[in-house]
């Protein structure tokens with residue numbers, strides 16, 4: 001009585017599969033496909049293993065194209081494009097802000113820029129030269 005144990009992948013089919021997955025980008029994707037294809041060989045006759053490995057090898061470039069296409073357009077990127085918030089140039093240089101009145105938690109009024117969110121108090125305290133505001137005594141200095 002012969003036992004029907006699953007036959008492990010043969011030497012040449014294993015090599016053919018390793019060669020086939022080399023077309024894929026290195027890393028976890030390649031490893032996953034290699035393990036998957038090797039697992040498919042278990043239980044096949046040696047002739048069938050060779051035929052299956054040759055088929056995978058002949059399709060390796062198509063598989064690479066499919067994997068690369070999948071990597072390029074991730075669903076998350078399509079749904080949520082990442083856009084860096086941009087500040088107006090006039091705000092970044094502290095040349096001009098659009099001040100609006102706001103209330104702090106203590107119900108005190110302060111001025112905040114509508115575009116960049118800076119407080120007037122912080123802008124006046126900043127050490128960066130204020131090109132459009134309090135230079136040369138325009139705001140009551142000197």
Ligand SMILES: [Zn+2]
Nearest residue numbers: 091097113116
């Ligand atoms: Zn601003």
